[in-house]
Amino acid sequence: MQIALAPMEGLVDNILRDVLTRVGGIDWCVTEFIRVSDRLLPAATYRKLAPELFAGAQTRTGTPLRVQLLGSDPACLGDNAAFSCTLGAPVIDLNFGCPAKTVNKSRGGAVLLKEPELLHAIVREVRRSVPPQIPVTAKMRLGFDHKEYALDCARALAEGGAAQLVVHARTKVEGYKPPAHWEWVARVQEAVAVPVFANGEVWTLGDWRRCREVSGVEDIMLGRGLVARPDLARQIAAARAGQAVAEMTWAELQPLLADFWLQARRKLSPRYAPGRLKQWLAMLTRSYPQAVELFGLLRRENDCARLDALLGVEVPEPAPREQLASA
Known part of the structure; x- marks a missing residue:
């Protein structure tokens, strides 16, 4: 299969x-x-x-x-x-x-x-x-x-x-x-x-x-x-395969959600990244009650820094230009 x-x-x-x-x-x-x-x-x-x-x-x-x-x-x-x-x-x-x-x-x-x-x-x-x-x-x-x-x-x-x-x-x-x-x-x-x-x-x-x-x-x-x-x-x-696997918990999913957000932050402009996060989170509400709660908190939020805080994510600061130049 x-x-x-x-x-x-x-x-x-x-x-x-x-x-x-x-x-x-x-x-x-x-x-x-x-x-x-x-x-x-x-x-x-x-x-x-x-x-x-x-x-x-x-x-x-x-x-x-x-x-x-x-x-x-x-x-x-x-x-x-x-x-x-x-x-x-x-x-x-x-x-x-x-x-x-x-x-x-x-x-x-x-x-x-x-x-x-x-x-x-x-x-x-x-x-x-x-x-x-x-x-x-x-x-x-x-x-x-x-x-x-x-x-x-x-x-x-x-x-x-x-x-x-x-x-x-x-x-x-x-x-x-x-x-x-x-x-x-x-x-x-x-x-x-x-x-x-x-x-x-x-x-x-x-x-x-x-x-x-x-x-x-x-x-x-x-x-x-x-x-x-x-x-x-x-x-x-x-x-x-005739086996049983425990279902993924919300705690196990949270690091993936945070990584998804960090990748979206890097790939997409601040204008579009929040929408992509909300799109996936809205789908997750079907399976996780905690996603319903989180979606309610951030559905009207479009400021990336505030979304970082809601997700408990720390976005790495870009390296200073002098470091990049010497690398």
């Missing part, structure tokens, strides 16, 4: 990937989607969205990173996929699941599920463009506004050359509203000859057990459930 960390645009960036993979249980993770339109993207784009590429294509704990591309032009996606491989991408993943309206309006993400022939052409061209040892994978939903083409889309992706499929078990229109239709994951697995990962609405060990029973697949991709419960992958991995 493999457990993957989902690519979540605007949330699971390299900072959160680093923090979550340090908890354990995650076999591989994926970048936020890299939007490809009509040109070859520069290395700077990858350095911003996938800095792990320049450190062995893995997080600090050694969890492998896949590069996810989003677009609708087969040739342009092929060129960018090939360039990604020269930067060290070990796997190219293609996004056919993003439900965002702005993305769909520009012919990206889930809207392409209306065109199985185009899905096939994209995967085929990307497969042709990258070295044979580099796998090409894909993430899809069950459709745009209905599930009529779900199996056709899955076959198109697999026959085009996708080595794995991740199936978010809802349509674009269904968004993130429960339930996830795990029974359709089983239908997809029956329709294709490549491994299928189930994705959607797994928040607890009980959800994972029901998902496995209904979908019939062992592999899983965790998104919001793992962000809200950072040890969920570790819990699932242990349960799969």
Whole structure:
């Protein structure tokens, strides 16, 4: 069984990937989607969205990173996929699941599920463009506004050359509203000859057990459930091995939250860092009562120094210029 960390645009960036993979249980993770339109993207784009590429294509704990591309032009996606491989991408993943309206309006993400022939052409061209040892994978939903083409889309992706499929078990229109239709994951697995990962609405060990029973697949991709419960992958991995692991306590989580904040402080401007902290903390309120209390204290606070105090974090002072000059 493999457990993957989902690519979540605007949330699971390299900072959160680093923090979550340090908890354990995650076999591989994926970048936020890299939007490809009509040109070859520069290395700077990858350095911003996938800095792990320049450190062995893995997080600090050694969890492998896949590069996810989003677009609708087969040739342009092929060129960018090939360039990604020269930067060290070990796997190219293609996004056919993003439900965002702005993305769909520009012919990206889930809207392409209306065109199985185009899905096939994209995967085929990307497969042709990258070295044979580099796998090409894909993430899809069950459709745009209905599930009529779900199996056709899955076959198109697999026959085009996708080595794995991740199936978010809802349509674009269904968004993130429960339930996830795990029974359709089983239908997809029956329709294709490549491994299928189930994705959607797994928040607890009980959800994972029901998902496995209904979908019939062992592999899983965790998104919001793992962000809200950072040890969920570790819990699932242990349960799969017939072992029991104590749930992560709030005290154990606090150092990770503090490190997340310090990394956000270094990477983002003071204008944006507080919002990123609140975004993750709001997700944690689902699992930790203490997060509810902390979120209430800082939800209206945007001053980084005061947030440091609320989190009990000491931000290292920058070295004096004369020290930097002599270093």
